[in-house]
Amino acid sequence: MNEMERALLLSVHPRFATAILAGSKTVEVRRQRVAVPPGTPVVLYATAPTMALVGMARVAAVQVGTPREVWSTSRSRTGITRREYDEYMSGATQASGLTLEEPVAFEEPVPLSALRSAGAFHPPQSYRYLQGEALRQMATASPAAGTALLSVMSAPALA
Secondary structure, eight states: OOGGGEEEEEEEOHHHHHHHHHTSOOEEEESSOOOOOTTOEEEEEETTTTOEEEEEEEEEEEEEEOHHHHHHHHGGGSSSOHHHHHHHHTTOSOEEEEEEEEEEEEEEEEEHHHHHHTSOOOOOSSEEEEEHHHHHHHHHHOHHHHHHHHHHHHSOOOO
16 A cells, blocks of 8 residues: 555644644654654544544654653643643553644534545544545545645655
């Protein structure tokens, strides 16, 4: 399969989706190892109350380590306080810091209802990989978002 026919669908709180798309939050943290190569497209799903695809970005780099290691290198770029980070990471032995670049907000968010009308769509608890048909199905849910999704799928990976 073509590497660019794979994207990462990330569920994020609306506050964080807004910060990522504004460029003020450039590192998204997760409680487990996330293995994606730099250049991978990221589709942002804003959770309740928004419940919509709101934009895209690209993975610039991934840091995997202990929660302490990830915090020490990424803290100023996570958009969260140390207390929020510690609460989120409580009990985790591994963490990932996804450095995101090139954020693009969709002109119109793609609501969950439109995604579900285009096929079986279930937003992930944290993240999941999207490939070929699932990406094409999402692209058909909204003309504006679809153009962005399809252009990313066909673009060469960043070096």
